[in-house]
Amino acid sequence: MSGGGLRRESPNEEWKLREKPRESDAAAVRSIVESTGFFHPYEVDVAEELIVERLRKGPSSGYHFVFAMLDGETIGYACHGPIACTQCSHDLYWLAVASPQQGKGLGRRLLGETERRIATMGGRRVYVETSGRPQYAATRTFYERCGYRLEATLDDFYAPGDSKCVYVRVVDAGWAQAKQ
């Protein structure tokens, strides 16, 4: 990844990534998202709905996941999917790391793996939407340092004074192999 000024962390050998969802992931997702203290209760509900939908419908749900495990426990995850009626655009719906595991580079690892899987699926553009509010400054900086470009800002989208920032990163077919 073109991490620019991003601090280089040595990858944690103990993290195991997996794609296949398990029944227990509904509770795991809720626990991870809640632990961040960052999301409204209705946002936590939406996060859980996506994994429940995936467990119910399988890949045809349009929701795909990467889970990070440490010592048998699920400690972070990403959720992405192709955007309907587009040829090769994908949304990154969620990226969250359990509070005690933050600051160790796991978010970046999950993001890189998600981009690789999107490229493998034929995706070429990864979109991330986040808030323009001050408390999301670290989130925006994270994506900018991971190679994402702010493409649009929709004023007052989430609420008056709370804009939506749309970031994009272009990935290519070579990533399917190269980004492992």
Added chain:
Amino acid sequence: MSGGGLRRESPNEEWKLREKPRESDAAAVRSIVESTGFFHPYEVDVAEELIVERLRKGPSSGYHFVFAMLDGETIGYACHGPIACTQCSHDLYWLAVASPQQGKGLGRRLLGETERRIATMGGRRVYVETSGRPQYAATRTFYERCGYRLEATLDDFYAPGDSKCVYVRVVDAGWAQAKQ
């Protein structure tokens, strides 16, 4: 509506608008959207899926409709809904008029009624997404003349060379009564 240079049409007294979906609307929606000759088959499928979802789940589907009738036949419709995790933003998902009924002001009538209903539901921002391709020029001009402002353009969103244009119009509580 602040129609600017929009041609003033006298409202057609024979159009009847209704909100409540019927079982027959799945076929009606497909027929209307297909008749325009404007959409890919997979887009027609998506249009039908939204009304099927609404018929199955009711208002909790998040999809709301305005149908236009003429002589007992459904000849146009709009589909809108609140955007999850926003306070008062709504998406206009679909607005389509059967081919033989176009050019008579029904699209504008359906749009005005949809905006009034969104305002009644507490919505304050109406978002419309459309393509930047040349064949969508008339669509973009329609929304611009109906008071919509281009807020963002996402390059290559739908496909390489096919951008997404995001339009927005702000509505207010007064519209709930005034725009009938």
